[in-house]
Amino acid sequence: MSKRPKALLFDVFGTVVDWRRSIAREIDGMAAARGWDVDGNDFAVRWRKLYQPAMQRIREGNRGFVKLDILHRENLDQVLSDLNITDLSEAEKQDLNRVWHRLAPWPDVVGGLNRMKSRHILATCSNGNIALMVNMAKNMGLPWDMVLGAEVTEAYKPMRECYLGSAAALDLDPGECCMVAAHNEDLAAAQGFGLMTAYVERPTEYSDDGGPFPPTGEWDYVAGDFIELAAQLDG
Amino acid sequence: MSKRPKALLFDVFGTVVDWRRSIAREIDGMAAARGWDVDGNDFAVRWRKLYQPAMQRIREGNRGFVKLDILHRENLDQVLSDLNITDLSEAEKQDLNRVWHRLAPWPDVVGGLNRMKSRHILATCSNGNIALMVNMAKNMGLPWDMVLGAEVTEAYKPMRECYLGSAAALDLDPGECCMVAAHNEDLAAAQGFGLMTAYVERPTEYSDDGGPFPPTGEWDYVAGDFIELAAQLDG
Numbered sequence: 001m002s003k004r005p006k007a008l009l010f011d012v013f014g015t016v017v018d019w020r021r022s023i024a025r026e027i028d029g030m031a032a033a034r035g036w037d038v039d040g041n042d043f044a045v046r047w048r049k050l051y052q053p054a055m056q057r058i059r060e061g062n063r064g065f066v067k068l069d070i071l072h073r074e075n076l077d078q079v080l081s082d083l084n085i086t087d088l089s090e091a092e093k094q095d096l097n098r099v100w101h102r103l104a105p106w107p108d109v110v111g112g113l114n115r116m117k118s119r120h121i122l123a124t125c126s127n128g129n130i131a132l133m134v135n136m137a138k139n140m141g142l143p144w145d146m147v148l149g150a151e152v153t154e155a156y157k158p159m160r161e162c163y164l165g166s167a168a169a170l171d172l173d174p175g176e177c178c179m180v181a182a183h184n185e186d187l188a189a190a191q192g193f194g195l196m197t198a199y200v201e202r203p204t205e206y207s208d209d210g211g212p213f214p215p216t217g218e219w220d221y222v223a224g225d226f227i228e229l230a231a232q233l234d235g
Numbered sequence: 236m237s238k239r240p241k242a243l244l245f246d247v248f249g250t251v252v253d254w255r256r257s258i259a260r261e262i263d264g265m266a267a268a269r270g271w272d273v274d275g276n277d278f279a280v281r282w283r284k285l286y287q288p289a290m291q292r293i294r295e296g297n298r299g300f301v302k303l304d305i306l307h308r309e310n311l312d313q314v315l316s317d318l319n320i321t322d323l324s325e326a327e328k329q330d331l332n333r334v335w336h337r338l339a340p341w342p343d344v345v346g347g348l349n350r351m352k353s354r355h356i357l358a359t360c361s362n363g364n365i366a367l368m369v370n371m372a373k374n375m376g377l378p379w380d381m382v383l384g385a386e387v388t389e390a391y392k393p394m395r396e397c398y399l400g401s402a403a404a405l406d407l408d409p410g411e412c413c414m415v416a417a418h419n420e421d422l423a424a425a426q427g428f429g430l431m432t433a434y435v436e437r438p439t440e441y442s443d444d445g446g447p448f449p450p451t452g453e454w455d456y457v458a459g460d461f462i463e464l465a466a467q468l469d470g
Contacts, residue, residue, distance in 0.1 A: 069406070121369060131406035134356060134381050146369050147381055151404070169386070171304070171366035 009125035011181035014205040017103035050075035055156040065154040067129035101135035112226025125149040158189035244360035246416035249440045252338035285310035290391040300389040302364035336370035347461025360384040393424030
């Protein structure tokens with residue numbers, strides 16, 4: 001077993017929270033109330049598909065850094081336009097955009113994090129912005145010690161600066177930090193920059209049918225959920 | 236009574252933690268072990284006195300932003316030199332510099348913060364850097380939702396950007412935030428930039444004889460300690 005990491009850096013969307021079903025639920029509720037012919041799950045997946053291309057322009061230097069809340073809002077306007085939804089006021093769109101601040105965690109998350117908290121610094125290393133992460137944590141009882149990642153480093157994962165800037169903010173070497181994610185590509189980047197890695201399986205992130213999304217790298221930890229990861233870290 | 240603030244932004248050194256007696260205790264222990272003719276309280280006050288001038292060079296643009304841990308270290312070297320202390324190794328100096336990460340809170344702090352936490356976002360708005368604040372919180376059980384202030388905004392209080400950048404990171408208007416501090420000048424700056432203000436008395440911050448340091452402005456809240464402030468915020 002690897003040496004115990006001082007800090008755990010968490011990917012959030014998909015790893016900590018079930019963005020797809022959280023958004024689908026809100027959209028299904030709005031659709032029923034307003035008579036939209038829209039499927040909540042389809043809406044959530046469309047919105048999420050615009051996420052990587054929006055960040056990519058910034059990663060490539062074709063746009064200055066802006067917070068994810070702003071990208072989410074631009075992408076929301078695109079999805080609403082694609083689906084011909086025209087009956088939302090500006091205030092309603094702003095509120096809908098903040099559904100990302102209200103995403104629900106997977107059922108093992110709060111228990112697992114509370115178990116990890118006494119022995120590790122728990123920080124987010126997400127592309128989500130500070131307000132999004134802080135509000136989500138307050139809404140859902142996520143016991144982060146710190147929100148790091150994109151806004152603090154002004155770099156979107158998988159850019160080097162996002163991982164190394166987060167470790168540096170804690171005054172830790174990369175090898176004293178362990179990136180926790182349900183996505184092999186996130187872990188591959190982190191590992192390439194010298195961080196430890198923990199893979200957590202979230203087979204239903206993208207659809208109810210589930211993955212499988214097996215671990216594809218040599219990760220330091222591989223766990224079925226956060227409770228199992230907490231036990232491995234204690235072991 | 237003012238409307239309830241969404242976020243409480245806390246000054247830390249002096250307001251949350253008793254830096255003087257925490258440092259004096261460590262120095263008195265070292266002095267006894269090593270035979271230094273040094274008074275811990277005098278050492279702490281000397282070290283702290285170099286704090287404002289060191290930040291002032293950066294505020295005035297005569298030096299780029301560096302973290303407070305670095306300024307503390309430079310100032311420590313100065314104090315050691317002034318007191319002719321020459322028997323510390325580099326590793327020992329590094330460890331002593333991190334005494335700021337181990338400062339003890341005033342006795343009302345943990346209870347008061349835990350009472351405030353359910354109804355407010357609790358964030359530091361200190362000149363201390365992220366690692367210093369996160370390590371102190373882990374050591375002392377301070378339940379911050381977020382560390383904001385100097386490192387995140389790259390501006391030392393009382394610069395405008397430190398207060399307004401901290402509010403903006405939470406996606407809040409300045410008037411939705413309340414600065415909590417034991418220092419009238421910190422609150423005066425915050426109020427000038429549109430934040431609400433809460434004064435907490437810490438009469439023994441600088442000496443055992445105590446202040447008085449009465450509130451000198453029209454602050455939204457004035458409290459004897461964090462328990463009293465929590466009760467006023469709930470009222």
